[in-house]
Amino acid sequence: MSQGPRSGLAAVSSALLAMSRHLEVRDVLKTIVASARELLDAQYAALGVPDDHGGFAQFVVDGVSDEQWKAIGPLPRQHGILAAMLHEARPERLADVRKDPRFEGWPSAHPDMVDFLGLPIRDGDEVIGALFLANKNCPKPEGSCGFTEEDEDLLSILAQHAAIALTNARLYERSRELTIAEERSRLAHELHDAVSQKLFSLRLTAQAAAALVDRDPSRAKGELHQVAVLAAEAADELRAAVVELRPAALDEDGLTATLRTQIQVLDRAHTARVTFAARNFRALPASQEEAMLRVAQEALHNALRHSGAEHVDVILDRRGSGAVLRVTDDGSGFEPKATRRAGRHLGLVSMRDRTSGVGGTLTVESAPGKGTTIEMEVPGG
Numbered sequence: 207m208s209q210g211p212r213s214g215l216a217a218v219s220s221a222l223l224a225m226s227r228h229l230e231v232r233d234v235l236k237t238i239v240a241s242a243r244e245l246l247d248a249q250y251a252a253l254g255v256p257d258d259h260g261g262f263a264q265f266v267v268d269g270v271s272d273e274q275w276k277a278i279g280p281l282p283r284q285h286g287i288l289a290a291m292l293h294e295a296r297p298e299r300l301a302d303v304r305k306d307p308r309f310e311g312w313p314s315a316h317p318d319m320v321d322f323l324g325l326p327i328r329d330g331d332e333v334i335g336a337l338f339l340a341n342k343n344c345p346k347p348e349g350s351c352g353f354t355e356e357d358e359d360l361l362s363i364l365a366q367h368a369a370i371a372l373t374n375a376r377l378y379e380r381s382r383e384l385t386i387a388e389e390r391s392r393l394a395h396e397l398h399d400a401v402s403q404k405l406f407s408l409r410l411t412a413q414a415a416a417a418l419v420d421r422d423p424s425r426a427k428g429e430l431h432q433v434a435v436l437a438a439e440a441a442d443e444l445r446a447a448v449v450e451l452r453p454a455a456l457d458e459d460g461l462t463a464t465l466r467t468q469i470q471v472l473d474r475a476h477t478a479r480v481t482f483a484a485r486n487f488r489a490l491p492a493s494q495e496e497a498m499l500r501v502a503q504e505a506l507h508n509a510l511r512h513s514g515a516e517h518v519d520v521i522l523d524r525r526g527s528g529a530v531l532r533v534t535d536d537g538s539g540f541e542p543k544a545t546r547r548a549g550r551h552l553g554l555v556s557m558r559d560r561t562s563g564v565g566g567t568l569t570v571e572s573a574p575g576k577g578t579t580i581e582m583e584v585p586g587g
Contacts, residue, residue: 233491234375235266238368242339243268245364246357249341250319253327255334255372256292260284270317277315286310287324291336297325297358301351303340321346323353327365329373337365408436461495462487462522465502469520476510478535479517486524494584497564498522498531504553505533505580513537513578528566528586536577542570557582 235253243251250269257263265281284292286308291298300306303322324338339361342352415429456464462484473480489495502520509518515537523530542554554570557580561568566584 231372231375232264232266233489234368234371235264236268238337238364238371239266239268242337242361242364246323246339246353246361247343248323248339248353249343250317251337251339253335253337253368254282254288256284256336274315274317278313279315282312287322287338288336291324291326291338292333295326295328295333297323297362298338299323299351299353299358301346301349321351321353323351323357323361325358325361325365327369327372329369334369334372337361337368408433411436456492456496456499460489461499464499465520465522468503469506472506472510478510478515480506480510480520481518482520482522484522487522487529488524490529490584490586491564494529494564494566494586497560497566498529498582498584500560501557501568501580501582502531502533504557508553509533509535509537509578513539515577525583526586528584531582532579533581534577534579539572539574539576539578541574542572 235255239251239253242248242253248269250267252265252267254262254266255264261283262281267275270278282288287298287300287303287306290296290308300322302320303309304320319340321342322338322340323342324336326333327335327337339353342357344352346352411429411433415426415433418426418429459467466482466484469480469482490498506518506520509515513535515535518533518535521530521532521534523532558568561582561584564584566582569581569583570578571581572578
């Protein structure tokens with residue numbers, strides 16, 4: 207490399223350390239692609255993970271704007287040079303990818319790519335991805351490739367470690383999926399037991415009210431009140447169980463978009479004004495984003511159901527490499543240290559558990575008649 211071997215080794219070391227910090231597959235893919243593009247000083251980089259149907263299960267790019275990426279259209283299929291890297295499993299270094307006989311073109315919105323370096327990512331004998339770079343940022347004599355043999359060797363080292371990082375991330379996600387499956391099974395049993403009991407009590411109480419309505423209206427009224435209490439308890443237990451399940455929107459859209467959508471719905475559904483703002487927020491590890499979403503949901507539920515607030519403001523802000531979530535309402539407020547029961551009723555214990563579980567801190571500021579501010583800070587990845 208032109209900067210010399212010491213800076214080259216330092217760059218490789220930084221790239222490998224960056225890959226090792228992430229456990230989510232999507233985060234690992236993004237880090238590999240960004241590291242490869244920076245390391246080899248290319249204009250574009252991409253990494254595709256094949257599916258079993260001739261396409262790509264995941265395809266991550268770096269150097270292409272979000273607008274460009276949307277304009278390009280659907281993910282590519284396994285054809286042309288990509289197919290060669292996946293099926294022939296050998297490096298490809300080309301002076302002009304457009305002149306290669308295997309080249310099959312690209313969509314009209316696709317950026318123009320000339321010199322090209324690509325290679326497969328292997329896990330043993332299995333090809334688990336295709337990593338490629340295009341348009342080396344350097345002078346290129348007519349008909350020559352800007353990418354060198356040294357670049358190819360360097361990318362090969364990166365790809366070997368990328369395979370390890372990607373395999374570890376996949377194992378982590380499979381382990382988490384098993385945990386989620388076990389948790390869903392546990393929740394199903396809890397739902398069956400708790401809600402079935404509540405519904406049984408509801409039915410008996412309603413039958414009692416129906417039997418009393420003519421001969422003892424006063425007692426019937428009391429039984430109907432109990433029906434309302436039991437129904438509310440059943441609804442609360444259902445809500446507590448359902449919020450434990452990770453929403454698909456968070457995986458697909460990220461925390462900012464998911465929160466914005468949910469808050470827009472709450473703003474329409476309640477008389478209180480509910481607003482949302484995101485300031486310089488950047489994506490966090492999935493576990494932290496999920497915890498922040500759950501804390502936001504719990505805080506919003508408290509503000510809208512219990513505080514009598516007229517305004518609730520939610521702010522998502524960047525702080526260092528991490529982020530801060532702040533939920534503020536102008537409701538009745540409470541004394542945070544007054545009783546353990548109040549804390550449990552408002553979900554403060556759950557919010558603190560979720561926050562500490564991802565290495566964050568939770569601060570609650572409130573006083574009777576002064577509203578409430580709940581702030582959650584997480585360190586980032």
